[in-house]
Amino acid sequence: MKQDIHEYLAEFDDIPGTRVYTTKRARQGYWINQFAMSLMKEENRKAWLENEEKYLEGWPKLTPEQKQALLDRDYDKLLDLGGNIYFLAKVFSTDGKSYLQAVSTMTGMSVDEYRDMMLSGGRSPEGLRSKSKGY
Amino acid sequence: MAQITAGISSSHVPAIGAAVDLGKTEEDYWVPAFAGFDWTKEWIMKPENKPDVVILVYNDHASAFDMNLIPTFAIGCADEFQPADEGWGPRPVPTVKNHADLAWHIAQSCILDEFDMTIINKMDVDHGLTVPLSLMFGQPDAWPCKIIPLAVNVVTYPPPSGNRCYNLGRAIRDAVESFPEDLKVQVWGTGGMSHQLQGTRAGLINKEWDTAFLDDLTKDPERLRKMPHIEYLREAGSEGIELVMWLIMRGALGDKVKELHRHYHVAASNTALGHIVLEPVE
Ligand SMILES: [Fe+2]
Secondary structure, eight states: OOOOHHHHHHHHTTSTTOOOOOHHHHHHTHHHHHHHHHTTSHHHHHHHHHOHHHHHHTOTTSOHHHHHHHHHTOHHHHHHTTOOHHHHHHHHHHTTOOHHHHHHTTTTSOHHHHHHHHHTTOBOOTTOSOTTTOO | OOEEEEEEEEOOOHHHHHHHHTTOTTSTTTHHHHHTTHHHHHHHHSTTTOOSEEEEEEOOOSSSOOTTOOOSEEEEOSSEEOBOBOSSOBOSOOOEEOOHHHHHHHHHHHHHTTOOOEEESSOOBOHHHHHHHHHHHOSOSSOSSEEEEEEEOOSSSSOOOHHHHHHHHHHHHHHHHTOOSOOEEEEEEEOOSSOOOSSTTTTBOOHHHHHHHHHHHHHOHHHHHHOOHHHHHHHHOTTGGGGGGHHHHHHTTOSOEEEEEEEEEEEETTEEEEEEEEEEOO
16 A cells, blocks of 8 residues: 655654655765765775875765765764765774764763663663654 | 475674674673574574575665665575675675575566566675574584575665565565475575664664564564554664565465564664564465
8 A cells, every 4th residue: 555655754754863764865965875885995995094085085076064074973964964874884884983883972872871771771762752742 | 396494584783793703702792692593503404494595685784785776676696695895894704605596586486476676696795694694504614505685675765665575575485486496495584673773862672562573473464564664663763674674584484474483682782683483384
């Protein structure tokens, strides 16, 4: 049964603290994500780590804001600008960081606090399912 | 004729692959995560259970497919696939050897059955595919069976509906049962369970919801088929949507199944680790 596409997309905005990777975001973040893909090659990782600003010159379609967020490793911002976490994983993996380390930076918690939360059952969905309905 | 003999599902957390590759599985953090796979490791190598072929349903995490190509359902048809370099070098795991005759047969059969499969020859396979193999088979020199990669888009919205996935599973079953070679074929659905890898809601885990999902693979698959994407997102976190891939596995097993084994552990890295073994009931 086909769902109405407008209703389908509108519901995503009702989830607290979550950016669903829609085609709109995919278009906005195309160059962030393609940039990240380039780091799957060892020689590119080397060039990036050696001189990040210079490496970014090879990506003229990135906006200045997107470039800055990449330099800052500001993953929350990068998601706002159309990045996707699986693509951004190439960036933090190149830094030798794990998903847990990178993801924790978006939560306002330290890595250790976040890791402890995960070990004691994770974050409860209570109150975090819907902005409008508050459950 | 070929037959679907069992279905297995499991999370495919990348940190699990790293734990295996770096020899950390005996560390306190990892022991309870891996313990739930001991049963399966023994079960799957018994001659009566050992698959000749695994159809391994997984999602590519921006490894083989970048933003230039986003196939909803893609079936690997080449003779072999290498582990992908995801930013930290390829995992030191064996090459994935395909049963290309069966893969091409499934592709043709599903297309004729109105599932418009994308056919992939050249691709590397990432943790989505190799982590479940490590969990079920450990660290052998060669994987003990042939593997058909079946990649599903669950990254860019909309991914396929749960119902579509379930029905693809049924079409795969029909395809397998019309293949003339005597083969034991398993279908694996991977990914999930609840997890969110972004924003202030990162780290979300919903044990109650995950448990109901595991229960209903046996008790009420109709409920799971009808579940809209928004429910996965709200209840199981933004990356919990991977669970639609489990429904391809479930659809391939027929109407009735028996649960042989399950395992649930919080947390492996950011994720609720879930695992189940199901057998079709005639
Ligand atoms: Fe995944």
